[in-house]
């Protein structure tokens with residue numbers, strides 16, 4: 001049969017499926033209409049349908065039961081309405097594009113092949129007997145991504161099913177019309193992927209459900225590993241695979257796993273909004289998202305001013321010296337490594353014996369319980385009891401003590417004064433309470449004494465309240481002083497670097513500043529000391545840009561999510577923070593056999609055109625392993641400028657021509673630092689409208705943006721311009737990853753500008769891989 005008639009046949013099937021979708025939608029609309037009326041009726045008549053009688057205790061119980069029953073009925077209807085509403089939305093999505101793939105699979109032992117159509121959700125026929133569309137996450141659909149024509153297999157709960165694929169077809173269906181249809185012998189043919197990757201970018205990430213590649217499918221469907229580590233080249237689809245994986249896990253474990261049980265750590269708030277439309281497009285709710293910085297700031301509250309990681313990086317980038325050599329860098333690397341964690345563990349162990357610092361418990365300038373007394377009580381407890389448990393016992397002891405002290409306090413002068421200042425209503429309440437007590441013969445005071453007693457008791461109680469809650473929060477432990485002590489013991493480990501660590505950390509702490517590299521140590525220390533509830537509801541944690549987390553941070557996150565599986569995605573070549581420049585990373589380590597840990601490496605890059613990947617991969621060690629996807633485009637350019645005015649002029653010309661060129665929807669001028677970005681933005685503004693993106697930016701629009709390289713992580717643009725890649729700006733080897741990260745943000749075009757001689761980081765690039773634009 002020729003291609004045309006085959007497509008007509010497929011179009012007929014699409015039409016039939018759409019008819020069924022229409023029927024299903026009509027039925028649901030009718031049902032939701034009735035349900036809605038029912039819900040409105042139930043809400044309006046809620047109180048009429050319940051008999052309210054509060055006369056006798058039995059009546060109260062009956063009334064409560066009636067209200068509960070009515071509320072449950074309403075809730076049940078509302079839930080059903082919500083489900084039907086979601087079903088309608090799903091059908092809407094399917095109606096536009098019912099499916100994107102088909103395989104004809106003949107199971108071993110079956111007489112003939114069966115066509116399996118794959119889309120973003122399942123659809124049954126009217127009799128609810130046969131699948132018209134299989135959800136892309138269904139076990140059978142995995143073959144679409146994993147196999148070409150020939151023998152194939154998939155896993156089910158009952159075991160492996162084997163057979164043969166005789167046809168593999170891809171569709172592009174828009175508004176119910178097949179606009180493209182390709183039979184393919186490749187895993188997922190290049191046609192559609194070419195079309196998708198050649199498209200324009202937007203300020204939101206797209207889902208890749210129709211073109212998931214085999215190696216990405218392994219990440220998406222992995223259910224065995226406790227920890228899954230993905231090391232992938234820039235643009236290899238790590239983030240895309242992570243989001244598809246979330247959708248997959250929600251589907252495969254729909255009875256036990258909800259969106260609220262999953263948490264994504266992303267690099268910055270901008271990234272959060274960039275990926276926020278992918279899951280809803282796939283019919284799933286967004287999972288919880290945060291950044292590590294946000295978590296740290298939330299926890300530290302106003303105890304300290306926490307330096308942000310971006311500020312730390314900015315300061316380093318603005319410095320002229322090579323940070324790798326400095327004591328300061330060595331100190332940061334030490335503090336973010338596992339040796340420092342061990343140092344803290346040892347210190348905690350010593351605190352179990354002696355040295356823990358407590359606050360005095362002070363009330364109205366009077367020491368109620370001295371820190372010394374607390375220390376004596378604490379160290380009299382059995383050392384075998386864990387520190388947090390011992391502190392809980394101290395808290396109980398202190399609360400009891402406070403209770404006694406509260407009673408004594410009632411006779412103080414200040415209480416008498418305060419009672420006199422109370423208003424009428426307080427007296428009335430106290431009188432009523434005293435009557436009740438008298439009635440129950442709880443006390444033998446006369447009315448007036450009783451009233452006075454009740455009032456002074458309540459005044460003291462209220463004044464003691466903050467103390468009581470402080471005791472419950474273990475606020476009698478002097479958190480800061482204890483943390484400070486780590487840096488007061490200068491002998492261990494003995495080195496210049498450690499002396500520097502002690503001096504600089506104590507200086508910052510005294511100014512109530514917590515440097516970024518100290519923040520994790522501080523939280524870890526407090527959690528180990530005082531005990532911290534872990535996030536037991538979270539079952540799966542995703543960490544994107546994992547190369548930017550220190551080993552200490554990752555170890556700390558493990559303690560926070562002990563019941564979670566973890567997926568870490570990153571690229572060692574894009575690690576940009578000082579802490580990670582010298583350290584071995586989880587991404588580069590070989591997994592140990594002990595843990596249920598698996599590592600997947602992605603080397604194919606999809607974001608950029610072939611010429612851009614061929615250029616950028618030379619910039620990093622081991623880059624030759626990165627395979628470009630076969631998509632043509634123009635070579636990157638390097639334009640020289642003689643002086644600032646010349647640079648501005650040439651840049652402006654380039655931006656204008658990009659803006660005029662058809663289809664370039666997002667253009668980024670990437671600078672090295674925030675300071676440079678601000679300058680460029682200020683200079684550009686009179687000429688063109690551009691958005692300056694900083695660490696607080698939550699969204700960006702299509703058009704022209706100016707952004708420092710470290711905030712462009714994870715994001716991509718149609719065209720990227722590197723403002724000034726001169727030797728003066730990128731002069732250090734340690735900036736290679738940052739430079740590489742900036743260049744790899746480009747999808748279709750990459751333009752570098754250099755004021756004078758270009759950076760040494762460009763030396764490995766072969767001249768034929770880019771076009772030089774002189775003068």
Ligand SMILES: Nc1ncnc2c1ncn2[C@@H]1O[C@H](COP(=O)(O)OP(=O)(O)OP(=O)(O)O)[C@@H](O)[C@H]1O
Nearest residue numbers: 208211212213234235236237238239240606607714
């Ligand atoms: N299988 C695929 N089908 C279609 N597009 C894909 C596929 N895989 C990746 N892409 C596209 O490639 C681009 C890069 O993907 P993504 O951002 O997920 O990569 P990444 O590995 O996280 O990159 P980086 O580390 O540089 O941030 C995106 O535009 C994404 O849509």
